[in-house]
């Protein structure tokens with residue numbers, strides 16, 4: 001039987017509608033408008049397109065939004081001063097510094113400088129630690145999006161064997177920690193595979209839910225999964241050229257190969273991707289609600 005397609009585009013649209021309504025209510029009750037600043041250093045093409053999409057979505061939802069573009073040669077001290085300015089700005093509830101940063105800037109130092117209460121990426125070590133002990137203020141956007149896709153698609157996570165492929169700080173580590181919490185949309189048995197894993201297929205074949213953030217096409221093929229698995233493909237790989245001269249976007253999973261075996265799968269594009277920006281907006285709304293003293 002062909003797998004059910006889990007549409008991130010559709011779930012993201014649902015959540016955005018909820019955010020839009022909540023934003024209007026927040027504005028009416030308290031006068032607080034969620035404010036998001038995105039800081040972009042340099043003009044990396046992918047980063048420009050991400051930041052533009054974030055600003056556009058923020059405006060569509062009724063947020064106050066600033067895109068603060070800075071030159072590639074911006075000094076680290078100047079970036080830290082800029083972050084300090086936004087930390088103190090009462091109109092700003094969420095601060096996002098687009099990564100990667102130019103080589104001369106220490107990324108860790110920058111992430112430490114963001115007020116944890118405005119850290120809507122949830123990359124600050126305080127927020128990373130809070131997530132691990134089950135006390136999170138914010139969840140990082142991609143893992144949060146993955147969890148919402150599972151919950152809103154009615155996929156049972158309680159007691160499920162969840163296998164995560166990839167151990168990045170942005171996806172693998174946080175989603176593994178989230179799925180293992182004793183909480184709704186979690187409470188799973190979690191295995192994390194990575195580049196030093198001896199027998200990847202041994203682990204992936206046991207998965208009820210397989211979350212793949214490996215960073216390469218066809219990292220997961222049909223022979224590596226069991227019948228009825230739910231697959232979340234986080235990969236974004238640009239390969240080859242279409243006749244129109246555009247690169248083709250594919251995930252980390254051999255979609256065509258696994259689709260007859262899986263019970264459900266996220267497509268690329270249109271799966272996890274649209275969820276990430278949406279969860280950034282939800283985090284910004286959450287931060288604004290705390291300031292407005294509205295739960």
Ligand code: GUN
Pocket residue numbers: 096097098099100121141142
């Ligand atoms: N670069 C790629 N993804 C992200 C993200 O989620 N947040 C930030 N700040 N930078 C990124």
